[in-house]
Amino acid sequence: MVPRRKSKVHPPECPLTACLKIVGGAWTPNVVWYLREQPRRFTELKSDLMGVSAKTLTERLRRLERDGVVYRKVIPSSPPTVEYGLSPLGMKLVPAVEAIAAVGLALKRMRARG
Numbered sequence: 001m002v003p004r005r006k007s008k009v010h011p012p013e014c015p016l017t018a019c020l021k022i023v024g025g026a027w028t029p030n031v032v033w034y035l036r037e038q039p040r041r042f043t044e045l046k047s048d049l050m051g052v053s054a055k056t057l058t059e060r061l062r063r064l065e066r067d068g069v070v071y072r073k074v075i076p077s078s079p080p081t082v083e084y085g086l087s088p089l090g091m092k093l094v095p096a097v098e099a100i101a102a103v104g105l106a107l108k109r110m111r112a113r114g
Helices: 015-023 028-035 042-048 054-066 088-113
Strands: 070-075 081-086
Touching: 015 028, 015 088, 028 042, 028 054, 028 081, 028 088, 042 054, 042 081, 054 070, 081 088
Parallel strands: none
Antiparallel strands: 070 081
């Protein structure tokens, strides 16, 4: 029997685990995807993310704001407008989300060829 090797990185300290806790939730990578180029209003994000409920999107945006990935900017107007954008930390997630999207596109092409 081959002896089991112990990992040098313990799960609570693993940086991958910390990152996936933030981006692993439903709709989170999609939010990063749609905010990657410019800030968006709530209603714009809601229409971009077809199928997400307002409640779920609100919860996701609040969590991302709390985690420092997204910022929320209230624009004084009548009625007040709220805009969401990626923070510097959130911008660091863009290459990872783009890489995932590239793999998804390749998978779609493979399936289309049959």
